[in-house]
Amino acid sequence: MSRPVEATGLVKRFGDLTAVDGVDLHVDEGEIFAFLGPNGAGKSTTVRMLVTLLQPTAGSARVAGFDVVREAGAVRRAIGVALQDAAIDPMMTGNELLQLQAVLHGLPRSVVRRRGPELLERVGLTAAADRRVGTYSGGMRRRLDLALSLIHEPSVLFLDEPTTGLDPTSRQSLWEEVRRLNDDGTTVFLTTQYLEEADQLAGRLAIIDDGAIVREGAPATLKEAVGSPTLRVDVPAGQREVAHQVLLRFGPNRPCREGRVAVGLDGGAAQMAEVVRALDEASVRVDHLELDAPSLDDVFAEATGRRLEGATE
Amino acid sequence: MTTVTAIDDRSHLSTALDQMAELSARSIRNSLRNPSGYIPGLVFPLMLAAVYSAQFQRALGLPGFPEVDSFLDFILPASILQSVAFGATAAGADMALDIENGFFDRLLTSPVSRASILVGRLVGSAVEAALKFVVLLAIFLLFGASVKSGLPGVVVLMVVSLLLAIAIGGISLVLALRTGSQEAVNASFPLVFSTLFISSAFFPTELMNGWYQKVAEYNPVSWIINPVRRLVIEGWSWTDAATAIGLTATLGALTITWATFALRSRLRSL
Numbered sequence: 179m180s181r182p183v184e185a186t187g188l189v190k191r192f193g194d195l196t197a198v199d200g201v202d203l204h205v206d207e208g209e210i211f212a213f214l215g216p217n218g219a220g221k222s223t224t225v226r227m228l229v230t231l232l233q234p235t236a237g238s239a240r241v242a243g244f245d246v247v248r249e250a251g252a253v254r255r256a257i258g259v260a261l262q263d264a265a266i267d268p269m270m271t272g273n274e275l276l277q278l279q280a281v282l283h284g285l286p287r288s289v290v291r292r293r294g295p296e297l298l299e300r301v302g303l304t305a306a307a308d309r310r311v312g313t314y315s316g317g318m319r320r321r322l323d324l325a326l327s328l329i330h331e332p333s334v335l336f337l338d339e340p341t342t343g344l345d346p347t348s349r350q351s352l353w354e355e356v357r358r359l360n361d362d363g364t365t366v367f368l369t370t371q372y373l374e375e376a377d378q379l380a381g382r383l384a385i386i387d388d389g390a391i392v393r394e395g396a397p398a399t400l401k402e403a404v405g406s407p408t409l410r411v412d413v414p415a416g417q418r419e420v421a422h423q424v425l426l427r428f429g430p431n432r433p434c435r436e437g438r439v440a441v442g443l444d445g446g447a448a449q450m451a452e453v454v455r456a457l458d459e460a461s462v463r464v465d466h467l468e469l470d471a472p473s474l475d476d477v478f479a480e481a482t483g484r485r486l487e488g489a490t491e
Numbered sequence: 492m493t494t495v496t497a498i499d500d501r502s503h504l505s506t507a508l509d510q511m512a513e514l515s516a517r518s519i520r521n522s523l524r525n526p527s528g529y530i531p532g533l534v535f536p537l538m539l540a541a542v543y544s545a546q547f548q549r550a551l552g553l554p555g556f557p558e559v560d561s562f563l564d565f566i567l568p569a570s571i572l573q574s575v576a577f578g579a580t581a582a583g584a585d586m587a588l589d590i591e592n593g594f595f596d597r598l599l600t601s602p603v604s605r606a607s608i609l610v611g612r613l614v615g616s617a618v619e620a621a622l623k624f625v626v627l628l629a630i631f632l633l634f635g636a637s638v639k640s641g642l643p644g645v646v647v648l649m650v651v652s653l654l655l656a657i658a659i660g661g662i663s664l665v666l667a668l669r670t671g672s673q674e675a676v677n678a679s680f681p682l683v684f685s686t687l688f689i690s691s692a693f694f695p696t697e698l699m700n701g702w703y704q705k706v707a708e709y710n711p712v713s714w715i716i717n718p719v720r721r722l723v724i725e726g727w728s729w730t731d732a733a734t735a736i737g738l739t740a741t742l743g744a745l746t747i748t749w750a751t752f753a754l755r756s757r758l759r760s761l
Contacts (some may be wrong), residue, residue, distance in 0.1 A: 229600050232761050254602040261600070265593025269521045281513040282601035284506040310524075326597075 180243040182207055182334045182365040183228060187237035190223050197223040199389035200237070205334075205367055205382075210360050212380035213369040214474070216486055220389040221369040222262060225338050228367070229259045242334050255283070258332030258364075260323045262339045268312030272303055272322050275311065276329060283330040290329070297325040301355060317348030324355060335359065337368040341375060353378055373474040373486060385478055392481040397474060404472040404480050406442040408432050409453065412466035413439065421462045428453055433479045442476075443469065507604040511614070514607055518615025522581065532578045533623060536570040537630065543693060555697040559724045563636045568648060568719040569692035571627050572655055572712075575620040576683055579656040580676065582612040583663025587673040605758070609750055613660050620656035624649050640727035647732045651719055654739035659683065661746025668753035692716050714738055 183205035190198040198220040205211040215221050226232040228241055230250040239246045242256035266275060273294065280290040298304045301321035311319065320340060327335060337356070341349040356379060360366050370376055376383045377397050384394040393400055406429055413421045418439060422431075425441045428449060434440035443449055447469060457464055478486050522528055544562040551562060559565045589595040598608055628645065638644045666676045689703065690712035696704055707713055715738050718731035 231596055231599055251602055254600060257600070259597075259600040261593060261596055263593060265597055267517075267521070267589075267592075267594050269524050270517065274517075274520075278513055278517060279597075279601070281509050282598065282603040284509075284602065 180240060181205060183211070183239070183241050183367055185224075185228065185237065185239035188224060188227060188234050188239055189236035190220075190227060190232060191235045196389055198227070198234075201386070201389075201391055203384055203391065203394070205365060208360070208363060208365055209381040210356065210366040210368065210379050212376040212383040213367070213386060214371070214373070214376045214383050214478070214486075215369075215386035216371055219386045221371075221386055222338055224386070225261075225336055225367070225369055229257060229261075229336050230254055255330070256333055258327035258330070258335040260320075260327040260335075260337050260340060262342065266311045266314075266319055266323060266326075269310060271310055272298065272307045272314075272325075275322065275326060279326045280329050285330060293329060297328055301325045302351075315348075317344055317351070320344060320348070320352060321355070324352070328359070332364070334365045334367065337366065339369055339371065342371065349375075371486065373478070377474050383474075385481055387482045393477055400477045401472040401474065404442070404476045406444050407446060407469050407471050408434075408440055408473075408476055409443045409450075409469050410434055410438050410440045410467070411457075411464060412437070413462055413464060417462050420460055421457060421464075424456050424460050424462065425453070427456065432476065433483060433485050435485070507607055510603050511607040511610045514603075514611025515614035515618070518582070518585065518612055519618050521585070522615065522619050528581060529578060529619065529623070532574050533626060535577075536574045536627065539573075539693075540566050540570045540631075547694075550694075550698070553698060556695055557720075557724060560637065561635065563631065563634060564724050565720065566693060567628075567631050567636050567638075568723055569687075569716055570631070571624055571648065571652060572716065572719075573687055573692065574623050574627055575652045575656050576659050576687060577680070578619050578623060579616045579659035580663045580680060580683060581619070582616045582660035583665075583667040583676040583679075584673050585615075586612055586664055587667040587671060587676045590667065590671040591673060599758070605754060606751075609664060609747070609754060612664060613657050613747070616656045616660035617653045620652050621649070624652045638723050639725055640722045643727055643732070644722040647722055647735060648719060651715065651735045651739050654736065654743045655715070658739060658743040658746050661743065661750045664750040665746065665753045668750065668757045671757075686710065687712055690716060691720075711738070711742070 181204050183203070185201055185203050188198055188201040189196070201220070201224055213221050213224065223232065227234050228239055228246060230246050230253050233247055241253045244252040244256065246253050270278070276294045276297065277290050280287075280294070295304065298307050301324055303318060303322055303325065306314065306318060311322065314322065324337075324340070340356070341352055344352065353375070356366060356368070368379065380397060382394070382396050383400070384391045386392070409425065409428070411421060411425065415437070422439045425439055429442040429444040432440040432442050443453070450469065454464070454467075475486060478484075540563065543566055547562050550556060551559060557565070586595070589598070628648075638648070663676055663679065666679055670676070689706050690710040691707055692712060696707045696713060699707055715735055718734040721728060721731045722735075
């Protein structure tokens with residue numbers, strides 16, 4: 179039995195630009211796999227190769243057991259896809275789109291009549307089903323897009339940045355839906371630039387940066403690998419250098435927001451008293467101080483030397 | 492084993508036909524929901540016909556002008572084909588919009604038959620052309636125009652309208668697939684416009700002179716318009732009917748083939 183997604187040495191070049199530079203990844207049956215990375219890291223390009231929209235420059239991939247180049251038709255029949263920005267024709271109604279999507283997948287009309295209302299109910303769009311999609315909110319469009327991608331009961335579902343641009347409530351409800359789908363046995367491959375999304379949903383994740391995977395594993399395992407918690411200290415601008423020197427005695431530097439200093443605290447929380455004394459001895463005035471268990475942001479920072487843009491600190 | 496394949500093939504075909512029907516329905520429905528798309532295509536040719544027939548009524552007496560009852564009769568085929576031609580460029584503009592906003596990708600990630608992506612658009616153009624044809628012909632007849640060759644002539648005019656819609660729709664699809672930009676497709680509009688005007692569509696080439704006359708005489712639009720117009724103002728002729736239909740059908744076949752290659756090369760280049 180082959181895995182739902184298996185890619186080896188995937189490369190995609192556009193002219194001189196190498197968007198994806200040798201990606202190996204796999205997704206196991208029944209898991210939610212998150213592909214985490216900043217904008218332009220190569221997430222979408224990778225997904226577009228996996229869903230047969232782009233042909234790899236090198237390497238190969240199998241999805242649902244079929245080769246994405248040689249057996250593209252079989253791959254398309256097996257997968258559900260919701261691409262970035264929910265590309266939905268604004269002139270059509272929700273019902274019309276469901277009907278069209280079903281026909282595109284070669285399903286008989288009886289299936290649409292049965293599954294259509296079921297899916298709309300599921301994503302909470304029953305009342306809006308006969309309205310033109312142009313009148314929908316961003317969250318409604320994403321939920322409709324999700325319903326559309328499920329009409330043919332795919333075994334693998336690809337979601338490309340499913341919650342980018344959504345408000346927190348809409349995001350939560352989409353997450354719940356993805357979890358429920360996964361509980362029902364659907365394998366999910368999602369890309370995201372949100373740490374929290376990967377943390378909340380993924381059983382396993384890969385971090386991609388500059389076209390290559392830099393970390394891969396379960397969120398908990400990755401965080402453990404970072405080890406020490408991160409200590410962040412706010413000090414007046416003039417004292418930042420001194421404070422940094424003091425802190426580096428307790429652990430390695432960690433990237434952080436401008437105007438702060440941060441280190442990995444090797445000795446953990448037990449060392450806090452010692453740190454405060456040392457700062458005091460160096461006459462550093464501490465405005466604010468916090469200690470956080472390792473987060474995916476730390477994992478990302480450790481792997482790339484940068485913080486993920488927009489990450490909460 | 493053979494039987495299984497046969498059934499499989501048939502269901503394959505019926506699936507593809509289903510997809511073509513659904514995508515065609517989408518094109519037509521969306522056009523109908525967007526009156527600002529088709530209203531100018533109806534109103535403009537009518538206004539032009541009204542202005543021209545007022546302006547050029549006396550031109551009918553000029554030596555070299557074909558014998559007609561009214562300028563309205565003379566301009567009828569041109570007005571209808573003008574409306575149809577402008578409307579048909581929407582096929583490409585709409586497909587370019589699909590490419591721009593990502594709907595095209597939705598189609599491509601599904602196992603839809605690739606041919607139905609083109610057919611859906613072209614059938615949409617043809618149906619829109621048929622509707623315009625009926626509306627415009629009714630208005631012209633109401634204002635006293637007449638078709639000398641009667642019903643057979645009307646049928647030929649209708650078939651030519653549909654084929655022309657498909658031919659021009661095909662070119663606009665090529666532009667859409669090549670550029671992926673709605674702006675680029677719309678930029679072709681003036682080209683269609685001037686091609687139509689530098690032809691015998693609105694005035695007989697016999698009364699033109701210089702390079703303008705030369706261009707108008709060699710313009711394929713004139714080759715299509717002239718026989719169609721003779722059906723309207725002179726009467727039935729098998730040769731004229733066959734010429735008009737043959738030319739537009741050939742043009743249509745050419746542009747569809749071109750569009751098919753454009754789709755293929757777009758899919759390959761991804």
